[in-house]
Amino acid sequence: xxxxxxxTVLKRERVRSFILEIIEAGRAGDLIPSERALCxxxxxxxxxxxxxxxxxxxxxxxxxxxxxxxxxAPEKITQELVGGEHAMQMPRAGGTWSRQLLEFTLxxxxxxIGRKLHVSPGAEIAYVAxxxxxxxxxxxxxxxxxxxxxxxxxxxxxxxxxxLYEHLRQDHGVRVHEAVQxxxxxxVSASEADLLDVPELSPALLFERLTTDTDGxxxxxxxxxxxxxxxxxxxxLALDQxxxxxxxxxxxxxxxxxxxxDFSQGESISAFTVxxxxxxx
Numbered sequence: 381x382x383x384x385x386x387x388t389v390l391k392r393e394r395v396r397s398f399i400l401e402i403i404e405a406g407r408a409g410d411l412i413p414s415e416r417a418l419c420x421x422x423x424x425x426x427x428x429x430x431x432x433x434x435x436x437x438x439x440x441x442x443x444x445x446x447x448x449x450x451x452x453a454p455e456k457i458t459q460e461l462v463g464g465e466h467a468m469q470m471p472r473a474g475g476t477w478s479r480q481l482l483e484f485t486l487x488x489x490x491x492x493i494g495r496k497l498h499v500s501p502g503a504e505i506a507y508v509a510x511x512x513x514x515x516x517x518x519x520x521x522x523x524x525x526x527x528x529x530x531x532x533x534x535x536x537x538x539x540x541x542x543x544l545y546e547h548l549r550q551d552h553g554v555r556v557h558e559a560v561q562x563x564x565x566x567x568v569s570a571s572e573a574d575l576l577d578v579p580e581l582s583p584a585l586l587f588e589r590l591t592t593d594t595d596g597x598x599x600x601x602x603x604x605x606x607x608x609x610x611x612x613x614x615x616x617l618a619l620d621q622x623x624x625x626x627x628x629x630x631x632x633x634x635x636x637x638x639x640x641x642d643f644s645q646g647e648s649i650s651a652f653t654v655x656x657x658x659x660x661x
Contacts, residue, residue, distance in 0.1 A: 388571070389482050389483045389509040389523075389571075390483050390485065390487070390507060390509070391424060391428065392428065392431070392432065392569075392571060393507070393509070393523055394422070394490075395418075395422055395424055395428055395429060395432040396432050396435070396436070397490060397492050397493060398418075398421075398422060398490075399412070399418070399432055399433065399436060399442075400436070400441070400492060401490070401491055401492040402452075403436070403441055403442065403452050403453075404492065406452045407452060408451075408452055408453065408454040408455060409451055409452060409454075410451060410452045411449050411450070411451055412442070412449070412450050412451065412452065414449060414450075415429045415430060415433065431569050431570060431571065432569075433450060434569065435566070435567075435569045437450075438566060438567040438581065439564070439566040439567075439586065440453055440456060440564075441453055456564065475514035475515045476514065476515050477512060477513070477514055477519075478512075478513045478516075479510045479511065479512055479513070479522075479539070479540050479541075480510065480511040480513065480540070481508070481509075481510055481536055481539055481540050482509040482510060482511055482521075482575075483507065483508070483509040484506070484507075484508050484509075484536055484539060485506075485507055486504050486505070486506060486507070486528055487504070487505060487507050488501060488502050488503070488504065488505070489501055489502070489503045489504070489505045489525070489527075493505065493525050493601060496525075496590060496598065496601045497525065497527055497598045497600075497601055498597070498598050499527055503527065503528075503529075504527075504528040504529070505525050505526060505527055505528055506524070506525070506526045506527075506528050506531060506534055507523070507524070507525055508522070508523070508524040508525075508526070508539055509521065509522070509523055509524075510522045510524070510539060510540075511575055512604075514610075517577070517610075518575060518576045518577050518607070519576075519606065519607055519610060519611060520576075520604050520605060520606040520607065520611070521572055521575055521576065521604060521605045522602060522603075522604045523602065523603050523604065524539075524600055524601075524602050525600065525601045525602070526599065526600045527598070527599075530548075530552065530554055530599060531548065531552050531554070532552070533551070533552075534552070538551065548599065554593055554599055555593055555594050556591050556592070556593055556599055557592060557593055557594045557596075558591070558592050559589050559590065559591040559592070560589070560590050561587060561588065561589040561590075562587070562588045562589075563585055563586070563587055563613060564585070564586050565583065565584070565585060565586070565608070566583075566584050566585070566586040566605070567581045567582060567583055567584060568580065568581065568582050568584050568605060568607075572584075572605055576605070576607050578607060578609065582607070582608065582609065583608030583609070584605050584606060584607060584608045585605070585606040585608055585611060585612075585613070586603065586604070586605060586606075587602070587603065587604040587605075587606065588601075588602070588603045589601070589602045589603075589604075590602075
């Protein structure tokens, strides 16, 4: 497997993952360690810690109170987009996509990533950071975590060209089957802004995805930052099917963008989701 020494992207990823581990292990309102304590624990600089904390505050995962410290933020409301068989299709977004490899190395999974991938904290994973470009312009930053024993001999070429899932199938005998993906708004940090060629704190979309194979085993955990000025998600909702099935045409469930109470029954709303790349403004 091609590897190189961990660099700045991996350092930021390690800090982010460590703080998220504290957040996910705690409850809303719990005090987290100070920046000074985190610096001592992780052996990184204060600006690196502050950048990670600022990102998590902007993303709504932490609350900073002047003179008191940093606290775990209340949980966000989660709404799942569901539909019938084959309803959640993901057509290719517009433009010509390419990828630039930023970092590729082997590291221990750690507690948080290990839980997601169902491996021990000390298990070796392939950590990959990639810059995604559309028509030559930066669009997104991807952070991939893949159990190393699933992809022996994984190469930089596989990560930069072609379809990674096709490489996994052909070269490593891994067939992906299903993915659970969450999307939420965030803003970019200074380092992310440099890579994406946007101002610091520009709006962005955070994607988190866990992909499993045909046996239900985790294949990869990915989190990505997409430019908010050039990428959006469009969902086509088959509302008439729900309204026709609802007595009185009143639905008491909820769907993003549709006020609660606009329909009456709890049936699923069929959703067709498309990635849409905006041209440069």
